[in-house]
Amino acid sequence: MTNKHPIGIFDSGYGGLTVFKSIAERLPQYDYIYLGDNARAPYGDNSFEAIYQYTLECVEWLFSEGCQLVILACNTASAKALRTIQQKVLPVKYPTHRVLGVIRPTAEVIGNFTESKIIGVMGTRGTVNSESYLLEINKYFPEVSVYQQSCPMWVPLVENNEHLTPGADFFVEKYLTELLNQNPKIDTILLACTHYPLLIPKIKRILSNKILLVGQGDIVSSSLERYLDHHIKIKELLAINAKRSFYTTGDQHVFDEHASVFFGDQIFCKHIDLKEQ
Missing domain, CATH: 3.40.50.1860 (Rossmann fold)
Structure with a gap:
C-alpha cells in the first residue's frame, strides 16, 4: 500500500506552530500540512457556534488535501469543537478519519x-x-x-x-x-x-x-507518538517523505514573517480561501 497521507495540523493562527515544532522534532519522518485560519483569528472570544463552524471548515479542507489524521493544535478549538466533530461528523461523513486535540x-x-x-x-x-x-x-x-x-x-x-x-x-x-x-x-x-x-x-x-x-508542545508530541504506536493501521497510511507544507487563510507574507518566529525556521506558505472550497 502506498504511503500518501500527510498529518494535518490546525490552529486559528500561529500558536499551533509551537506544537507543530515539537511534533516535527519528535516525528520528523512524516509529511505534514499546517493550516492557520489567520483571517478569522483569534477564536477565543467567538461563540461556540462560530468556533465549531470555523474549525469544521478547516478540518474538512485538510481532509480534502489527503489528511486522514488531523491534530487540533488549538485549545479553543479543542474545547469547543473537537467532541462534536468526533461524535457527530466523523462517524457519518468520514468514518476512516481521525481528529485529535490538545486538551x-x-x-x-x-x-x-x-x-x-x-x-x-x-x-x-x-x-x-x-x-x-x-x-x-x-x-x-x-x-x-x-x-x-x-x-x-x-x-x-x-x-x-x-x-x-x-x-x-x-x-x-x-x-x-x-x-x-x-x-x-x-x-x-x-x-x-x-x-x-x-x-x-x-x-x-x-x-x-x-x-x-x-x-504543551512536548506533551502533545509524545502523546501523538504513543497514539501512532497503538494505531498501527493509521500509522501505516502516513506519508514518510519528511515534507512540510504551510497554508493560511490570511496574508501569506505576514504569515511567513510571524510564523517563522513561532516555528524557529523560515516558512513559506500558500494562501487559501475557504469560501472557494
Whole structure:
C-alpha cells in the first residue's frame, strides 16, 4: 500500500506552530500540512457556534488535501469543537478519519507535575469558559485543585509580535497576579494556549522559580507518538517523505514573517480561501 497521507495540523493562527515544532522534532519522518485560519483569528472570544463552524471548515479542507489524521493544535478549538466533530461528523461523513486535540493529552499528565496538588490554568476566554480543563483534569487527577485565568490580551500581543516589548509587561503581570491571588499555593501553571510559550521569558521574570511552567508542545508530541504506536493501521497510511507544507487563510507574507518566529525556521506558505472550497 502506498504511503500518501500527510498529518494535518490546525490552529486559528500561529500558536499551533509551537506544537507543530515539537511534533516535527519528535516525528520528523512524516509529511505534514499546517493550516492557520489567520483571517478569522483569534477564536477565543467567538461563540461556540462560530468556533465549531470555523474549525469544521478547516478540518474538512485538510481532509480534502489527503489528511486522514488531523491534530487540533488549538485549545479553543479543542474545547469547543473537537467532541462534536468526533461524535457527530466523523462517524457519518468520514468514518476512516481521525481528529485529535490538545486538551486530553495534557490533562492526562498535568497532575504529575504538581507537589501541592494545586494547579493554575491560563488560557483564552473560550477555553476557560468551556471548563474543559476542569472536567478533564478531574477525571485523571480528582485530588488536584484547578484554578483558571483567562488572558484575553496575550494572544493579540503574540500575534502582533509585541510579546517581547515593554508594553507587554503590564498584561503578563496582570493575569499572573490575578491567577495567583486565587490561591497562592499554586505550584504549577499550565499554559493552555499554544501562543503562550512565546511569553515564557517575561512570565519567568515575574514568577517565583518555585512555580513550574508547563507548555504543551512536548506533551502533545509524545502523546501523538504513543497514539501512532497503538494505531498501527493509521500509522501505516502516513506519508514518510519528511515534507512540510504551510497554508493560511490570511496574508501569506505576514504569515511567513510571524510564523517563522513561532516555528524557529523560515516558512513559506500558500494562501487559501475557504469560501472557494
